[in-house]
Amino acid sequence: MTYLKPLFRHPKLAKNKLGYTLREYEGALSTLCAGCGHDSISATIVQACYELSIEPHHVAKISGIGCSSKTPAYFLGNSHGFNSVHGRMPSVATGANLANKDMVYFGVSGDGDTASIGMGQFVHVIRRNLDMVYIVMNNGCYGLTKGQDSATADVGSVSKAGSINPFHPVDLASLAVELGATFVAQSFSGDKEQLVPLIKAAIQHKGLAFLNVVSPCVTFNNNSGSTKSYDYVREHMQTTGTLDFVPIKEEISAEYKAGTTMSVRLHDGSYMNLNKLAPDWDPEDRLSAVNAIQRARSRNEILTGLLYVNSDFGDLHETLKTNETPLNRLTEKDLCPGVKKLDKINSELR
Structure with a gap:
């Protein structure tokens, strides 16, 4: 068996604005x-x-430890990647982002990597509003260590081994809204039609864009008693609304069924068009988002779609007022103030 992909691709494959095919965005x-x-x-x-016609080498992928954290090897093989320490992905991503803010950052994590050992880092990366796409691939179990329940496993859910989880779960999407994340979405790995526009909008969002994606573990957590199995999620999904992403400088058009339609303007002028289906829900109102999540939970439903967005809050670089030029491009001339200025600074410290 080989783990190498064939180099040949049909010469008439569709290309994006950069002239790239999907092949240039694939991984191992x-x-x-x-x-x-x-x-x-x-x-x-x-x-x-x-x-979105993003240059692959303008993307940095940072991950922790777990099945989910292996995935950066499987997409955007021509981009930068760093597989970090368990639960510490946000710290590494913060350092990379501060050094070069012009990159597109993907932080890839799992429910164990974020909701257990990495919970403290999760809280503070939201607090700092780091400009990156933070994706949690949430399967409710520890797949690398044979399927034990994770902190996101629902109370009463049954593992493949037959044990019943007695603990209430950590609801990462609800927690992210409460902590002040400026973009919070939830989806299902089997819903590509919903997930693609959500990721596109998350990339264009200025600040931390958090996506909690329920991703059933086919080996250890896809049995009939699991609340994160394919069948259970399919039967218990409630969607906030149908949506599409409209890039900047392109005609805004969308066709929706009956319902209230609204457009959410993102930081760079792009739009997320939404046809609201969930009752009494406004994606730009934190209280409305929290209430919608809680109502869905009370009905044992999984609320998917764009839950909350705030395009007015500045990211970490704006808060710290960092230099317009990325730090990794500053020269010695830029960084050294000169003898006179150094003497003045030193005299003020005496």
């Missing part, structure tokens, strides 16, 4: 279990970056 052949939802998420990232 996945070694995850056949049918893993994580691979579906990787495919949507590939599709979103291709459609």
